[in-house]
Amino acid sequence: MSVNALLEDPDPDTSRHAHTGAWIAAVLRRRIAQGLLTPGSKLSEQALSASLGVSRNTLREAFSTLAGESVVERIPNRGVFVAAPGAEEVREIYRVRRLIEPAAVLWSTPTERELEAMDAIVEHAQQARAAGSVPDMADANQALHQAVVALTGSSSLQLLMERVLAQMRLVFHAMSAAPDFHTHYVQRNIDIVARLRAGRPAGAAEVLRGYLDDAEAELLGHLGAQRTTADPSTN
Structure with missing residues (x-):
């Protein structure tokens, strides 16, 4: 797939x-x-x-x-x-993600089929990184985090994540001036899947929590820099 x-x-x-x-x-x-x-x-x-x-x-x-x-x-x-999400929208996105995604990997038991699907996603991400394709890295990132929430088996949480993914894609467009944004998260996605494969859900959840904290901080920093550039009077 x-x-x-x-x-x-x-x-x-x-x-x-x-x-x-x-x-x-x-x-x-x-x-x-x-x-x-x-x-x-x-x-x-x-x-x-x-x-x-x-x-x-x-x-x-x-x-x-x-x-x-x-x-x-x-x-x-x-x-x-x-819409073009701003800083407060980014904060709300990550409030939701912190509650859902680490819990999904911590309390689920992925099947071999689910793990193989995740393996395919991170392989695609590595290929996209090697090719320097930002859109393909973004696609892989979206797909992996959707797969993480799907581990819960909850249709309600998957619908909520679908909404979050739509907002995230809009946020990603704000990072078009920072093409390396996705690059350093590819390895973290690989690490999350590796820990799930090794039967270490707590370790996967820990990596994911740090990942979300760092991604939010980077996005907010970039949005703040954009706002300052657009309005020099804020300096």
């Missing part, structure tokens, strides 16, 4: 969803998580209604759901745009 496939809609038979607002929100959320919709992109009601085969009312229902998740924002008289 490809890394992108791990982020795709597991049920491609759209006819069974009756084109509900919740399903449309899930489709758009996954497109954002895959990097197909970037911060600042305008979401055209006309184009999306036609491509998804849904009414504008259904689409507006989906937009309301995503706006509540801070994934899109409505701008009066201009339309709906993919």
Whole structure:
């Protein structure tokens, strides 16, 4: 299975969803998580209604759901745009991740199939690192952390993580000026999987907690530097 496939809609038979607002929100959320919709992109009601085969009312229902998740924002008289998360959104993302992900690896018992899927993800990440492909490293990172939460077997937690992954992808775009951001987290992902394979969930959880702390600090530092550059009066 490809890394992108791990982020795709597991049920491609759209006819069974009756084109509900919740399903449309899930489709758009996954497109954002895959990097197909970037911060600042305008979401055209006309184009999306036609491509998804849904009414504008259904689409507006989906937009309301995503706006509540801070994934899109409505701008009066201009339309709906993919959001660009700021520092407080980053802090909230990592509050959620610290509670979910270390617990997922600490209290789960991965099957061989789940471990093989993780092995494939980190192998893809290493190949992407060697090729210098930032988008592919980001894809692998998203897929691994989705797989971590899937270890819980909880559909509610996986839905929550799906929302977090969409927000994370938007945050990653802020790091486009720091292409090495993903590079030094590849080895940590490898270490997490290695500890799970060795039957050391506590060690995996410890690595993951440090990983999340460091990633949050790096992202906040970068966002702060961007803000200072954009507004020299803050110096």
